[in-house]
Amino acid sequence: MLHCHEMEFLPPAPDPPLSRPGLIKLLITLKRNPLECWSADFFEEPIARVRLPFTEAFLVHDPGAIRRVLMDNSRNYRKDPIQRRVLSSGLSDGLLSVEGERWEIQRRTIAPIFAYRTVASFAPAMLKAANELVTKWKRIAPDTTVDIAAEMALLTLNVLALTIFSDGIGGDLDDFRSAMNAYFSVVGRIGMLDLLGVPQSVPRPGYRRLRRTMAYFEQVIDTIVDTRRERLARHAGDNVPNDLLTLLLQSMDPSTGRRLGLREVRSNILTFLSAGHETTANALAWSIFLLSQVPEWRCRVEEEAARELADASDGLADRLVVTKAVVEEALRLYPPIAALSRAAIGADILGDTMISPRSLIVIAPYVLHRHRRLWSNPDAFDPARFLPGARSEIPRFAYLPFGIGPRTCIGASFALQEATIMLALLTHNFEMRLLPDAKVWPMQRVTLRPANGLPMLLRQRTAHGTEDCDELRLNATS
Numbered sequence: 122m123l124h125c126h127e128m129e130f131l132p133p134a135p136d137p138p139l140s141r142p143g144l145i146k147l148l149i150t151l152k153r154n155p156l157e158c159w160s161a162d163f164f165e166e167p168i169a170r171v172r173l174p175f176t177e178a179f180l181v182h183d184p185g186a187i188r189r190v191l192m193d194n195s196r197n198y199r200k201d202p203i204q205r206r207v208l209s210s211g212l213s214d215g216l217l218s219v220e221g222e223r224w225e226i227q228r229r230t231i232a233p234i235f236a237y238r239t240v241a242s243f244a245p246a247m248l249k250a251a252n253e254l255v256t257k258w259k260r261i262a263p264d265t266t267v268d269i270a271a272e273m274a275l276l277t278l279n280v281l282a283l284t285i286f287s288d289g290i291g292g293d294l295d296d297f298r299s300a301m302n303a304y305f306s307v308v309g310r311i312g313m314l315d316l317l318g319v320p321q322s323v324p325r326p327g328y329r330r331l332r333r334t335m336a337y338f339e340q341v342i343d344t345i346v347d348t349r350r351e352r353l354a355r356h357a358g359d360n361v362p363n364d365l366l367t368l369l370l371q372s373m374d375p376s377t378g379r380r381l382g383l384r385e386v387r388s389n390i391l392t393f394l395s396a397g398h399e400t401t402a403n404a405l406a407w408s409i410f411l412l413s414q415v416p417e418w419r420c421r422v423e424e425e426a427a428r429e430l431a432d433a434s435d436g437l438a439d440r441l442v443v444t445k446a447v448v449e450e451a452l453r454l455y456p457p458i459a460a461l462s463r464a465a466i467g468a469d470i471l472g473d474t475m476i477s478p479r480s481l482i483v484i485a486p487y488v489l490h491r492h493r494r495l496w497s498n499p500d501a502f503d504p505a506r507f508l509p510g511a512r513s514e515i516p517r518f519a520y521l522p523f524g525i526g527p528r529t530c531i532g533a534s535f536a537l538q539e540a541t542i543m544l545a546l547l548t549h550n551f552e553m554r555l556l557p558d559a560k561v562w563p564m565q566r567v568t569l570r571p572a573n574g575l576p577m578l579l580r581q582r583t584a585h586g587t588e589d590c591d592e593l594r595l596n597a598t599s
């Protein structure tokens with residue numbers, strides 16, 4: 122067993138400016154990288170107020186107030202236009218975007234598909250996607266540079282393709298991937314028009330292209346859905362893959378017995394693809410980067426992976442406790458969804474702050490996870506915070522990579538299982554070393570991603586482990 126040295130690694134992050142930027146600077150910085158807007162006071166204040174041209178915003182990072190907004194009084198807060206546009210453009214009938222009764226019906230219909238046991242049954246598909254990547258990387262000459270961020274985006278898309286349509290998409294996966302990229306490049310930016318509150322009826326740049334991309338998705342998905350429906354009708358469920366598509370087509374509102382309509386099925390497939398693709402890819406990319414910087418933790422993950430991967434049976438992800446702690450710490454330092462926002466419907470009181478109707482509420486996991494009042498040594502990488510025992514000390518509303526309350530991420534256990542298995546398998550098979558002149562920097566677009574990708578040198582590991590781990594082990598015992 123290796124022991125972690127008392128070495129502190131402070132991963133790259135913007136230094137919070139000491140004072141808040143003026144409106145023009147705020148708008149420019151928001152366009153460049155919203156992460157650089159957070160001034161030092163936000164990391165210290167429980168609730169901070171910001172005046173915007175047409176509304177008032179409250180930055181809420183007090184656990185009690187977060188509990189009220191996202192849970193106890195969540196009916197008073199709806200997803201605001203900025204969040205809806207960034208996270209769910211074109212997916213207007215999917216779980217991420219619907220509101221009110223439509224959301225309630227969809228959520229209770231879809232929830233069983235993401236229950237623990239069902240997610241566990243996707244582990245073989247996840248391992249299959251991982252092994253395909255391992256095979257691909259093994260063919261690459263030693264010390265070739267690859268962009269790990271781009272590779273992880275392909276990997277998580279493959280996982281979704283395999284778990285949603287386990288018998289393939291029927292067409293060209295590369296076309297589908299380029300369409301996904303085109304989609305993200307349009308919806309990724311928080312536009313000036315949104316920030317200034319210009320109505321959604323005014324077209325945003327790139328929307329014509331977005332409509333074309335959406336039409337392509339609709340056509341591909343509708344063909345797959347039709348074929349699957351026919352198979353289900355013909356075979357009454359026998360010999361039909363038990364993937365997310367079948368589960369979605371068979372899912373039923375427990376209160377009324379109603380099934381989802383074609384539009385809802387299509388929108389939710391697109392929702393899973395877009396909500397689960399870049400988010401999980403970034404969680405993995407940041408985990409790999411962090412491990413590459415701290416050999417003590419990389420060696421612990423290597424050791425655990427060598428032990429646990431030998432038995433890929435049920436519960437693998439639960440046995441990978443150190444690996445999962447690394448993923449959770451990466452999600453703390455670089456939460457893929459860096460900020461959540463809501464619009465207040467009626468007036469409310471948060472702590473002793475009066476909230477007027479239509480105010481914008483921002484809860485930024487990026488700020489919350491580095492908040493000076495809630496975390497010790499908040500900017501340092503320390504997965505030990507998430508090891509069993511220590512984990513229960515973390516206040517429930519201080520760590521929200523997946524949000525919380527009724528609209529919490531439905532794919533949280535899917536994503537955690539996937540990232541944990543992938544990280545273990547890739548670390549087990551490869552040394553991944555950051556290119557010495559790489560400039561790693563977090564940037565918030567749709568998700569919090571490495572601004573310049575993650576160029577790393579790949580080398581296949583030998584069966585005996587990495588030499589520096591042996592050295593560390595010797596030092597730890599001497």
Ligand code: HEM
Nearest residue numbers: 217393396397400401404457458523524528530531532536
């Ligand atoms: C590390 C990966 C992921 C992160 C960090 C993440 C984060 C989040 C967050 C923060 C929310 C809540 C947004 C809010 O309250 O405004 C959310 C919602 C959602 N996520 Fe995820 N997510 C991840 C992976 C996934 C995956 C893999 C799927 C599906 C396959 C998924 C599907 C959804 C859906 C459908 C919602 C909307 C739930 C609702 O409104 O009822 N996510 N996610």
